[in-house]
Amino acid sequence: MSANSPGSSSHSVTIDGLELAYLAAGLDNDGPLAVCLHGFPDSAHTWRHLLPRLADAGYRAVAPFLRGYAPSAVPADGRFQTAASALDAIGLHGALGGDSRAVIIGHDWGSIITNITAAHRPDLWSKVVMSAVPPGNAVGVAFLSNLAQIKRSWYMFFFQHPLADMVVGANDLAYIDMLWNDWSPGFDATEELALLKPSLRDPANLQAALGYYRATIGAGFNDPALQDVQAMSGVFPSQPLLYLHGNTDGCMGREVAQFAAAEFPATARAEFVDGAGHFLHLERPDHVNDIIMNFLGE
Numbered sequence: 668m669s670a671n672s673p674g675s676s677s678h679s680v681t682i683d684g685l686e687l688a689y690l691a692a693g694l695d696n697d698g699p700l701a702v703c704l705h706g707f708p709d710s711a712h713t714w715r716h717l718l719p720r721l722a723d724a725g726y727r728a729v730a731p732f733l734r735g736y737a738p739s740a741v742p743a744d745g746r747f748q749t750a751a752s753a754l755d756a757i758g759l760h761g762a763l764g765g766d767s768r769a770v771i772i773g774h775d776w777g778s779i780i781t782n783i784t785a786a787h788r789p790d791l792w793s794k795v796v797m798s799a800v801p802p803g804n805a806v807g808v809a810f811l812s813n814l815a816q817i818k819r820s821w822y823m824f825f826f827q828h829p830l831a832d833m834v835v836g837a838n839d840l841a842y843i844d845m846l847w848n849d850w851s852p853g854f855d856a857t858e859e860l861a862l863l864k865p866s867l868r869d870p871a872n873l874q875a876a877l878g879y880y881r882a883t884i885g886a887g888f889n890d891p892a893l894q895d896v897q898a899m900s901g902v903f904p905s906q907p908l909l910y911l912h913g914n915t916d917g918c919m920g921r922e923v924a925q926f927a928a929a930e931f932p933a934t935a936r937a938e939f940v941d942g943a944g945h946f947l948h949l950e951r952p953d954h955v956n957d958i959i960m961n962f963l964g965e
Contacts, residue, residue: 672715672862674722675730679738682758688738689731689759690714693722699768699793701726701963702756706775706799707876708843709946710736712862713774716952720960726770731759733776735875736866745888747878749776750897753783760791770963772796774948775918776879785904787896795904796959798911799945800919802903802935805927809920816920822846826877827885836873840864850918851944859949908935909962911955913943 671677675690690711701721703714711730721728732739733752742751760769771792773781778797785795800806809816825831835842843864847856867873881887889897910931912924921939928937938958943950 672712672718674719675715680759680762682755682762685734685742685755686740687731687734687755687759689729690718691727691729692718693725693727696722696725696727698725698727699770700760700763700765701728702759702765702769702771703728703730704752704756704771704773704777704780705730705733706773706777707879708840708846708863708867709775709859710863710866713859713946713949714772717772717948717956717959720956724960724963727763729759729763731755732866733780735872735878737869737872738866741871741875744890745878746882746890746893747875747887748882748889748893748897749780749783749879749900750893751890752776752780753787753896753899754893756780756784757788757791765791767791768793770794770796772959774798775800775945779900782902782904783896783899785906786899786902789905792906794963795906795908796911796962797908798947799913799916801910801912801924801927801937802908803927803930804901805923805930806919808926809923813920813923816923819918819920823880823884826880831877832870832874835877836868836870840867840873843867846918847946850916851913851946851950852915852917854944854946854950856946856949859946903932903935905934907962907965909959910935910937911940911947911958912937913940913945913947913950915942915944916947918945
């Protein structure tokens with residue numbers, strides 16, 4: 668199992684036959700559960716700054732490694748659609764004794780999974796935090812009308828080709844170094860890359876991570892039984908929602924997030940973070956985590 672991030676400990680649980688590893692802080696607390704979901708190319712270690720803050724505030728804070736990301740297992744059923752990960756999050760809520768006070772927090776793919784999870788089971792989550800990929804239909808609209816965003820999202824289309832498995836995995840995942848450099852310009856991600864690469868170095872894990880993209884816009888397997896859950900990706904969560912976006916995000920343009928925020932209901936608000944790109948919670952951890960903790964404390 669991956670080494671612990673400071674302030675957290677490593678655990679695992681089996682959800683519907685799939686072993687999920689997770690980092691945790693504050694498990695001895697009697698407060699609400701906080702589930703933090705990472706994206707690509709990343710791992711549960713991305714929340715190492717936030718987990719101790721949540722624990723200090725009384726939360727039982729957990730960050731799973733998404734299905735297919737080591738040390739979590741690669742699912743034998745080949746389900747990498749975001750609905751499957753949403754059900755994993757719901758299963759984790761149940762396995763850890765969560766209740767209606769629980770909160771859910773996501774970044775990148777984790778943001779989309781958070782949207783689905785919160786919309787599908789609003790009874791389980793009291794507040795929602797999303798970042799780097801906005802809720803609603805803004806991203807879909809951008810793919811139809813925003814050429815700058817289509818250019819930024821070129822990697823998603825490249826990932827549909829079988830050659831991507833070799834290219835992304837070559838030279839100790841140098842492709843991923845490139846993405847971090849493009850998405851968070853000027854940020855020294857040396858520490859982050861050292862933490863996340865063990866989750867993706869094995870070809871089976873890398874193929875799993877690319878499987879999320881193939882299930883979303885390509886020919887990857889989509890389980891018909893999850894169709895109704897998957898449809899929740901287009902449903903705005905009803906809970907109080909905070910959305911965060913870095914102003915220099917090189918993956919998801921600020922203008923896409925601004926378009927989305929203009930359509931937010933009264934229960935939601937967006938905050939744009941100066942001096943940060945796609946990995947805003949790692950580039951400016953104290954500032955971003957202050958915003959999150961203030962929102963949760965309201």
